[in-house]
Amino acid sequence: MLSNKAQYAFRALTYLVDKYNQGPVLISDIAEKKKIPLKFLENILLELKKAGILDSKKGKGGGYYIREHPSKTSVAAVVRIVNGPISLLPCVSLYFYKRCDNCDEGNCGLHDVMASVRDATLNILEHRTLEDLASGRETLG
Amino acid sequence: MLSNKAQYAFRALTYLVDKYNQGPVLISDIAEKKKIPLKFLENILLELKKAGILDSKKGKGGGYYIREHPSKTSVAAVVRIVNGPISLLPCVSLYFYKRCDNCDEGNCGLHDVMASVRDATLNILEHRTLEDLASGRETLG
């Protein structure tokens, strides 16, 4: 399951996609409209900025906005930032790989099954983008 | 990611598949061979028994064994028992469904993406069975 934090992140991103190319959006605006605790959302957006998904402006007229065109950011990238590994086992993870303690990967049935799940999952998450999250999914600038 | 507990469960089940049709296997045997904390393993096996995956015999000559033919138990079933939901969001889960608080499922891009992931994942996990976990995967009684 995705954490609460990750779900907040996607709700916020959806809002920002809807406001794409309309200038910076206030954290407080997102928090209110999407019913997300303000200070918690601050942390999340900052993390997404540091990871290169979002950018921001300070001072009056400031706020957060999506850095590149929404079609450039995959859902997979966001999940990794705010939720961690996508794979079900460390030994099949591409970005968070860790060797199994007591299993020989070359001859492990579970490894094979979970690698298949990873492939199937990534095949979707790497190709879906923020654009796919928008409310009006046909009309995006 | 699967919890440590779930990974222990699969390790134990793999061992039991290898010993299928050879009579009950001692918890202590599994614990030692698979390097799993004994008392923790006790809890896990008991849970798998209550869920109908395993059966057991008490007293001398007792132990745990797989209840039906390994090909009858899906990997998905085991995951649900020892690890919980397979879906990434409550609102797309078949066995652990829960409505979203602030999203209209009919018009939610994230919902659609995660439903696709669920389908792709289940397509694998429901069709792979304990038999696929065995060490010698060609020769099973």
Add this chain to the structure above:
DNA sequence: TTAATACCCTACTAGTTTGGTAGGATATTA
């Protein structure tokens, strides 16, 4: 029938993660 065996069950605990909150520092704009 009794001793040994081995699972069954409830309860507890330390450590980590999750889901936040608090309060001020810093940068930008007007």
Add this chain to the structure above:
DNA sequence: TAATATCCTACCAAACTAGTAGGGTATTAA
């Protein structure tokens, strides 16, 4: 220089994870 709004560090309570403890109960065999 005052107002605005993000940035940053630190903290906290609750929930979850990963076990441990200790005895109860059923079965078997001598």
